[in-house]
Amino acid sequence: MASATLFHDVQQILTAEHPDPFRVLGMHTVSLGGELRLVVRTFQPGATAVSVTDEEGAEVAVMECGHEAGFFEAILPRGTSAFPYQLQVTWPEAGEPALMGDAFAFGPQIGEFDLYLMAEGTHLRLWDVLGAHPMTIDGVQGVHFGVWAPGARRVSVVGEFNLWDGRRHPMRLHPAQGVWEIFIPGVQDESLYRYEILPHQGSAFLKSDPLAFTAEVRPATASKVADLTKYEWNDAEWMRSRQEGDWCNRPMSIYEVHPGSWKRVPGEDDRPLTWREMAVDLVDYVADMGFTHVEFLPVMEHPYDPSWGYQVTGYFAPTSRFGGPDDFRYLVDALHQRGIGVILDWVPAHFPKDAFALRRFDGSALYEHADPRQGEHPEWGTLIFNFGRNEVRNFLISNALFWLDEYHADGLRVDAVASMLYLDYSRGPGQWVPNQYGGRENLEAVAFLQQLNTTVRDRHPGALMIAEESTAWPGVTQLAHLGGLGFHLKWNMGWMHDNLSFMSEQAIHRKYHFNLLTFSLMYAFSEKYVLPLSHDEVVHLKGSLMGKMPGDAWQKAANLRLMLGMMWGHPGKKLLFMGGEIGQWGEWNENRSLDWHLLADPLNAGVQRWMRDLNALYKREPAFWETDFSHEGFEWVDFRDVEQSVLSFVRRGGESGHELLFVCNFTPVPRYAYHVGAPSAGRWREVLNSDAEPYGGSNVGNGGVTETVPLAVHGREQALPLTLPPLGILILQRED
Template sequence: MTGRPVGPACHDRSLLTEHDVYLFSEGTWLRAYEKMGAHPCVLDGEEGVYFAVWAPNAERVSVVGDFNDWTPGKHPLCPRGSSGIWEGFIPGLGPGARYKYHLVSRYHGYQVFKADPYGFRHECPPGTASIVWDLTYEWQDGDWMRRRGRANALDAPMQIYEVHLGSWMRVPEEGNRWLTYREIAPKLAEHVQRMGFTHVEFLPVMEHPFYGSWGYQITGYFAPTARYGTPQDFMALVDALHQQGIGVILDWVPSHFPTDEHGLVFFDGTHLYEHADPRKGFHPDWHTAIFNYGRNEVRTFLLSSAMFWLDRYHADGLRVDAVASMLYLDYSRGPGEWIPNEYGGRENLEAIAFLRRLNEEIYRYYPDVQTIAEESTAWPMVSRPTYLGGLGFGLKWDMGWMHDTLLYFSRDPIYRKYHHHELTFRMLYAFTENFVLPLSHDEVVHGKGSLIAKMPGDDWQKFANLRLLYGYQYTQPGKKLLFMGAELAQWREWDHETSLDWHLLEYAPHRGVQRWLADLNRLACREPALHERDVWPDGFEWIDCNDAENSVLVYLRKSCDPADTLLIVCNFTPVPRQNYRVGAPAPGFWRELLNSDAREYGGSGWGNLGGVETVPVPWHGRPYSLVLTLPPLAILIFKRATEGSVR
């Protein structure tokens, strides 16, 4: 390490303690953001900004910005022992100052200007500077924060509305500009509440240089993107949703990062944050860099980022992107393109240890939130506790259900009887994890078509199929996720450069789908059987899963109280079926709670006149049965009327 440079930054004034430095180097400092980066403060009675950046292979580091004409060397930082941290205090600076770090590497004379890895705010792209900022904000969501543990519990209803902020709604009369955080806040909160969703999940809001990455290629792991406003503006958006009783889940991407020069890559003239060997450090699918999870300081960085969004932005959960790419050393790699672990296997032991530590720490400090894994393989126990050998996530996306279900629904109904297993197979594994059933943004881009465009048949059948798809999703065990636009039955694929097609709600079939989905959301919240036992096997029971010839499924959803049991019947063909007999779990009058073929949803009006009385005819191994009319391409949801209830 070089000697201490002389200059205004080289005082013995520091926010870092020796204990901080120890934890940082050990990889166990969970809140390094509190002192790393740029912090307005008062040291020795003088106002200014304290800077700290990790660059162990730098020969010299200085802060440049609009306050010194971006001139390297004017405000040098000093090395903190052998920790690799460079620090310094610049008097007279305050929030709003734009800055970067200028680094001169000890290798090959490499010099570079870098944004602050721990920066709280960055310039709006294509600008690349960081901005000194104070995160003070007066939160008004105390009531939500006190009770959110109940709303985020595994036995609570969870219907997630997935949102991309730049394309949910735009202002066409102002050049098609997107809404700011504060503009979108009341509109989104009102819409989500009216639709009955319980949570919003934002595609990554962390700063990213390429808008077309949808936020999945992050350079600012501690800053919401400046495209829509300031950090406080984003806090106001979260606050507004919380005040309406709506949870907020943030997509978070510890799996890879982009190679933009101002970002993390080759930070101090060495592969600091990423693996040096491209067989471990370069992602062949996305042409991005992969974090070195075995490096202590990198773990500190990622753990601190996760805690930061929970601490400072009141996030109710983190959905961790591309977990499968972290778990497997040979992910998207052929023979000879990857390095086995120390035991000769393909498991990334360092990433596994990191994910377990991540979940342990999050649930240690925030037992009332959820972590959700987007994991697309059969890796065991993703959503089981680490003390049992699991990865420790609270929930996992069921990508198998998504794939099989959309494949089945894309088939012409005449052929569906040959593919009945695509619907029934899930119940062989449905309770091996705590699942979320996702119909996400990934299913409506890159030529895949919108959800309604995937449906076969004429327009009437497409809408009927779509309503049936949503009804089937909502009555399956697991939490639910739908990408924005699903409630509009949008014909176009999602385009991140334009708004959703809100004008479609001028047309009755689209309004019918919106009303159907809103009623499903309300029913899922109201009926314990549709959420209370989502992740336990006793919450589901087949009545008949074998009628492939008619493409009909009959099943029960159950809660802890037998009186709450729901009977669900799905007809996956456009053929109405009269006098269709199903076994009933109990005698009495079974009310038809919802019927996707009702006229108010755009259906043809087939149904059961509000409900059906059982008859003492044994069927499906049960002493009583119901004789039903099954509408075409429709789902029926029944509940037994109890004494004193209105039929």
């Protein structure tokens, strides 16, 4: 401790301001009087004595206390060669001395190639390098921590294991990339931790790990060590079959679920189900109802329940509200084993301003833009990712791959794409910054989405990328190399708005609004669409789907069945938010369960049975989905009978050649001897009738079968004489 340089180093170690503590602490070769000797230094605040031991715990040297704050040093005996060592530390009133590994005895674990890829923005498995990873190095068990914080002067890992003291485990910096790392021996799985960050200006502050795999249950916010290497999957058959087909040519009937409010346990303070309880109840229900996929509102960690998960603070952590990472894997696994796909809502557009999370992570605008005209979302009060920064794009693309890799997700529904594409989204004049050409398009976000979707297509054939995009941006589902954004599917927000607007009209007025039903077919094949009746349509005083329907209770239920039948017949994949399938009367509330008791009412039970039978027919008949995205799969029979508010059309399969005829009556008046042009002559079976008695209907129909007559109508030579049920839809198929 004689040199002035070492004295200065020690002062900086004591105040946790040393730029490179690994240069001082640990085992080093030094020159003493012209002789090379080994020295070991450690900082153990509060310790009364420290010794250096070998791997077996045999004492090698007693360390001298060089500073009363807890700085210890030992010059090892002459001729000693470097060796793996431990520290034997005596704490006041602790009894026997404790053996512990020294974090400063271990070299860097992040390789140069990893660092190069991170800087380039192309590290596709960022979670393998950053975050907290239990591992064994040279026979020593512990946890390796890594974090990107280029604007920090010092970063330390703090946790229960070091009394949350930022002086004890300052990290090693890779200065060119701004990446910090440290391996801490003895840290256990499930240990709580944070990063203590000292910025270049101001005081130190605490942050949760951006790549933490799990966290404390809210409102607590500490990150938690999790080992993701232990779970054994049982869905190999599903994962293999997923890659062999194209979902665009397969049935997709998606059940959208908010996991915290699908079902609760009344006898236990109305708590939500756990992930593993959902793996029984939810999986059985979805399989029974015949949906092909479940889409979860964001399962990523978030602190604020009313955000429904859309304000993410833990992008790599399934929320701990319902269990741990392997519990969520168990749910996905159970769904796959029952032949049900899993889509996750994913939020790369923005993130919340919570102080413990990504906001000004290292004291600078790291993940977000510094300029609030680019970096803040005025409508949502959140921050916008800086898509022009390599490391930020890397964080997000790697995160997307993480859910597909580690949790076997079958697709991601990308939230708020429109807000990403336009620089002036929700902004007035002077509140936004034009792109380099003076336009409103966010060229950096476009490039990010193209890179994202291209990467997913390359790495995970069979996985789906779905855009929630509400504008007329061209080529959302066009391949990126052809100038599109590269998504597989796009939500058809226009169809949703028009369809709900039409159905909310009183039946007597519907004849004036038929364009709302027919307009979607003008653009139905310009993109590959999902037809969504999502959570957004049953919140914020919009009422439930059942509540939107006009008329008395019976008419509301009939209208809902009619709307769902029309939706399933319309070209495009299907998505229905939970509760719609049981005719929920009340608006959705994230703090309470769906109203399952309603199924005691025949009207609600009938809606559910209709949805179950509709899904069964949908999956069985290729005409529904084989040519979803081609005009060859759809043909109007008649859309001109607005006076009687009757609409008819044909869905046609591709290779199968199957045909289905849909006839909709949007009034409560039955139509008798109503002739509809038939695609071909013969006997036509009434496959489904939404007015059938088991669905809560009045049982008006055609006795299960009808036969064409030689009557020219609707441009066809044959016609089907039909009885059209009130507020009902008929689905017919010709008997071979």
